[in-house]
Amino acid sequence: MTDFIQMTGIGKSFAGIIALKDASLAIRPGEVHAIIGQNGAGKSTLIKILTGVYRRDAGDVRKDGKPLAVSTPREAQDAGIATIYQELSLVPLRSVTENVVMGYEPRTRFGLIDWKAAHARTREILARFGVDVDVTRQLGSYSTAIQQLVAIARAVSLDAKLVIMDEATSSLDDQEIETLFSVVRNLRDSGVAVLYISHFLDELYQICDRVTIMRDGQTVATHVVAETTKLGLVSEMLGRDASEIQAAGLTALSGGHGNPGEVLLEAEGLRSKTGLRGTSFNIRKREIVGLGGLLGSGRTEAARAVFGLDAVSEGRVRHHSGAALDTPAQAIALGMGFLTEDRKADGIIPHMSVRENITLAMLPRLKRMGAVDRERERELVAHYIDALQIKTSGMEQPIRELSGGNQQKVLLARWLALEPEILILDEPTRGVDVGAKFEIQSIIRKQVADGLAVLLISSEFEELVEGADRIVVLQEGRSVSELQNPGITEGALINAIAHHHERSVA
Amino acid sequence: MLDTNSFDLRRFLQGGGHSFGVWVALVAMILFGLLRYENFGSAYNISSFLNYNAMFIVISVGMCFVILTGGIDLSVGSVAAFTSVIAAYLSPFGIEVALPGAVLAGLAIGCLNAIFVVAMRIPPFIATLATMLGAKGGALVISGAQTISIDWTSNFTKLGMENAFGLLPWTIVITAFVVIALWVVLERTSLGRTVLAVGGGEDASTMMGLNVNRAKVFVYALSGGCGGLAGVFLASGFGAGQPLEGVGWELSAIASVVVGGTLLTGGMGTVGATVAGALLLGLVFNILNFENGRGVISLSAYWQMVIRGGFLFVVILLQSQLASRAKGVTQ
Numbered sequence: 001m002t003d004f005i006q007m008t009g010i011g012k013s014f015a016g017i018i019a020l021k022d023a024s025l026a027i028r029p030g031e032v033h034a035i036i037g038q039n040g041a042g043k044s045t046l047i048k049i050l051t052g053v054y055r056r057d058a059g060d061v062r063k064d065g066k067p068l069a070v071s072t073p074r075e076a077q078d079a080g081i082a083t084i085y086q087e088l089s090l091v092p093l094r095s096v097t098e099n100v101v102m103g104y105e106p107r108t109r110f111g112l113i114d115w116k117a118a119h120a121r122t123r124e125i126l127a128r129f130g131v132d133v134d135v136t137r138q139l140g141s142y143s144t145a146i147q148q149l150v151a152i153a154r155a156v157s158l159d160a161k162l163v164i165m166d167e168a169t170s171s172l173d174d175q176e177i178e179t180l181f182s183v184v185r186n187l188r189d190s191g192v193a194v195l196y197i198s199h200f201l202d203e204l205y206q207i208c209d210r211v212t213i214m215r216d217g218q219t220v221a222t223h224v225v226a227e228t229t230k231l232g233l234v235s236e237m238l239g240r241d242a243s244e245i246q247a248a249g250l251t252a253l254s255g256g257h258g259n260p261g262e263v264l265l266e267a268e269g270l271r272s273k274t275g276l277r278g279t280s281f282n283i284r285k286r287e288i289v290g291l292g293g294l295l296g297s298g299r300t301e302a303a304r305a306v307f308g309l310d311a312v313s314e315g316r317v318r319h320h321s322g323a324a325l326d327t328p329a330q331a332i333a334l335g336m337g338f339l340t341e342d343r344k345a346d347g348i349i350p351h352m353s354v355r356e357n358i359t360l361a362m363l364p365r366l367k368r369m370g371a372v373d374r375e376r377e378r379e380l381v382a383h384y385i386d387a388l389q390i391k392t393s394g395m396e397q398p399i400r401e402l403s404g405g406n407q408q409k410v411l412l413a414r415w416l417a418l419e420p421e422i423l424i425l426d427e428p429t430r431g432v433d434v435g436a437k438f439e440i441q442s443i444i445r446k447q448v449a450d451g452l453a454v455l456l457i458s459s460e461f462e463e464l465v466e467g468a469d470r471i472v473v474l475q476e477g478r479s480v481s482e483l484q485n486p487g488i489t490e491g492a493l494i495n496a497i498a499h500h501h502e503r504s505v506a
Numbered sequence: 507m508l509d510t511n512s513f514d515l516r517r518f519l520q521g522g523g524h525s526f527g528v529w530v531a532l533v534a535m536i537l538f539g540l541l542r543y544e545n546f547g548s549a550y551n552i553s554s555f556l557n558y559n560a561m562f563i564v565i566s567v568g569m570c571f572v573i574l575t576g577g578i579d580l581s582v583g584s585v586a587a588f589t590s591v592i593a594a595y596l597s598p599f600g601i602e603v604a605l606p607g608a609v610l611a612g613l614a615i616g617c618l619n620a621i622f623v624v625a626m627r628i629p630p631f632i633a634t635l636a637t638m639l640g641a642k643g644g645a646l647v648i649s650g651a652q653t654i655s656i657d658w659t660s661n662f663t664k665l666g667m668e669n670a671f672g673l674l675p676w677t678i679v680i681t682a683f684v685v686i687a688l689w690v691v692l693e694r695t696s697l698g699r700t701v702l703a704v705g706g707g708e709d710a711s712t713m714m715g716l717n718v719n720r721a722k723v724f725v726y727a728l729s730g731g732c733g734g735l736a737g738v739f740l741a742s743g744f745g746a747g748q749p750l751e752g753v754g755w756e757l758s759a760i761a762s763v764v765v766g767g768t769l770l771t772g773g774m775g776t777v778g779a780t781v782a783g784a785l786l787l788g789l790v791f792n793i794l795n796f797e798n799g800r801g802v803i804s805l806s807a808y809w810q811m812v813i814r815g816g817f818l819f820v821v822i823l824l825q826s827q828l829a830s831r832a833k834g835v836t837q
């Protein structure tokens with residue numbers, strides 16, 4: 001079979017720093033091809049070269065055996081390549097419909113945009129993903145998961161020959177991922193190739209035919225997925241011996257063995273305009289409390305309410321100090337932190353350096369005799385860069401130049417460095433590779449042992465089940481049950497979510 | 507979740523923006539004028555009001571497009587001064603030559619802005635500041651810093667005086683046509699939607715495969731062309747090319763756009779609200795004139811400016827109040 005896309009000997013460097021060297025990739029028509037690799041391995045850079053976002057320094061790209069000259073994303077789309085970029089490339093200010101149909105709007109006889117048809121088409125495409133939203137509203141008013149589904153819907157609707165998904169499942173829950181997979185299978189069956197980038201190795205075994213492994217800007221191997229083992233893939237990704245990795249035990253973390261202290265924060269019967277309809281839970285010292293539930297069950301909303309970001313109409317949030325907790329400023333003053341799920345909107349300051357992004361919030365504390373103690377600042381930043389394995393050319397590199405997973409780690413470092421009393425983590429390891437995920441989880445564990453209380457939200461059941469000491473299950477804005485570790489299994493969690501789900505439907 | 511089928515007046519007027527306040531203020535001002543002054547609603551007042559404000563409406567709408575992409579065009583006032591001189595020089599050849607000639611001259615300056623901003627990647631504020639000074643100088647050079655009278659025998663004079671189809675002055679009809687055409691462009695064409703998308707996120711728009719550069723070239727050329735048309739109206743309104751006019755017009759235009767609820771950072775706004783903003787600012791003067799006319803108080807032009815500034819502030823405050831209330835409702 002001839003390859004649909006063939007990239008050979010691709011080289012790319014940014015301001016002298018090598019991002020790709022001699023990378024090669026071959027995609028066959030109608031296959032689902034995965035790329036895996038650590039954060040900063042060059043996965044996103046490789047696809048951006050294919051789609052004309054970046055210009056390559058060296059190498060050759062061919063489509064159907066003929067040289068492919070693409071210098072803008074538009075030309076890539078016209079050549080049949082549709083892409084969902086890792087940093088969601090949509091316009092939150094504009095409506096859902098516009099974000100789906102832009103550039104390919106249905107027209108009336110007079111050549112004008114036919115909005116009625118556009119809305120209808122958008123609704124229809126989104127319905128395939130089980131999404132039913134008001135498509136005339138601003139995209140930015142919806143959750144990250146919905147935005148991600150909108151991006152996927154757009155790409156799938158472009159009638160491409162190759163659909164590229166750069167970590168498209170990072171904020172989706174299991175059910176949505178299932179829906180996505182069935183769409184991917186449909187695409188494959190109709191001869192469309194899919195390039196699938198993910199840090200979830202399990203997903204590979206479910207839908208991918210072949211996998212290319214990247215390490216340090218190089219493609220190290222391509223395998224048929226069915227002929228690989230998870231351990232083998234991880235060892236090739238990290239460039240370490242399989243036996244060594246097994247010894248380290250990449251998933252050895254589990255909750256419920258701690259020794260929780262007094263209650264630090266208590267939410268009681270929260271109701272809000274954002275969709276909470278009776279959410280209660282508490283968080284104790286030295287404890288990780290997970291919030292479990294499906295998309296739209298109110299997990300993020302509960303966290304926002306507790307942090308004072310959204311007003312509650314009924315119920316109350318009690319802080320152990322007895323102080324009022326109605327605004328984010330009060331929450332922060334009380335020693336609370338919130339790592340939000342939307343790193344682009346709420347988190348990173350793109351043009352600032354890694355150092356500044358980590359220490360910005362804590363500068364007052366770094367002051368000594370009126371001036372910032374630069375020495376201590378650098379020490380601290382160096383510590384977190386090392387501890388979280390942040391891949392950067394130096395602490396002065398602008399954060400926007402870091403790979404997606406590494407930006408996430410910087411944000412996490414910012415909050416950890418503040419040493420809060422209570423830390424809310426909304427999808428803390430989104431887009432982080434398997435190796436670093438383990439490191440992050442063990443660092444959080446360590447701080448929890450020292451007294452930190454964590455409220456953890458994750459759409460990855462595994463992360464919840466293994467990371468949390470307790471899981472509060474939410475359903476349509478209500479807390480319906482609570483599971484206690486040790487002893488929670490993924491099955492038990494899914495049951496708890498599904499059980500109540502059925503009951504409420506009936 | 508909102509009911510998708512119900513008709514929401516507020517959302518309709520806002521067009522997704524924050525423009526409810528400008529409509530409220532406009533209606534209130536008109537009612538106030540109608541109730542307080544006898545001749546406020548007279549055909550003469552309406553027609554002369556629109557005739558005079560046509561040039562401000564036109565540059566405001568052009569400015570609106572530029573701001574929607576997240577840019578700015580400081581050159582419009584100078585462009586109008588420059589093209590008013592061109593129009594005056596071309597007036598002996600008749601309106602058929604003078605109008606397109608002046609608009610093309612404005613378009614050319616707009617294209618120059620586009621080259622600076624798009625091809626040379628100079629920040630719009632600086633690029634259009636340069637053309638603002640250049641066009642101003644150009645107007646003074648070609649006119650010798652004198653007003654240039656238009657040819658009274660040519661049909662150019664008809665523009666402001668003769669009614670189109672026996673209805674309204676040509677100036678108003680042309681302005682209405684431009685406004686409607688640009689409204690359609692923004693709401694119903696791919697180009698218009700790209701303008702909005704670019705302001706909402708330039709990188710994202712590029713990655714979506716939109717032609718970002720084309721949209722930017724379009725808005726700067728358009729704004730230049732609108733400046734050119736305003737120059738024609740200026741010349742016809744004063745009976746002469748006015749190389750010294752146009753000072754501060756760009757700020758009035760920006761004010762109209764902002765009062766109309768358009769985000770200064772781009773991505774959200776409408777043509778209708780911008781026109782409403784321009785009308786509102788014009789009405790403040792109109793009403794102050796009536797007030798002076800009653801002889802109870804007498805305000806100098808300087809005080810009128812102060813009052814207009816204060817009024818602007820109040821409307822913008824109202825705007826943001828209504829916007830945050832609307833947010834609470836929908837989210």
Ligand SMILES: Nc1ncnc2c1ncn2[C@@H]1O[C@H](COP(=O)(O)OP(=O)(O)OP(=O)(O)O)[C@@H](O)[C@H]1O
Binds near residue numbers: 019044045403
């Ligand atoms: N615009 C840029 N300027 C400078 N360096 C860059 C730029 N884009 C990427 N890099 C660097 O290139 C390397 C590869 O980044 P890339 O985004 O391709 O990684 P990735 O494999 O997609 O990682 P992740 O899993 O975290 O998304 C990183 O070291 C990154 O810092």
Ligand SMILES: [Mg+2]
Binds near residue numbers: 044166403405
């Ligand atoms: Mg990436």
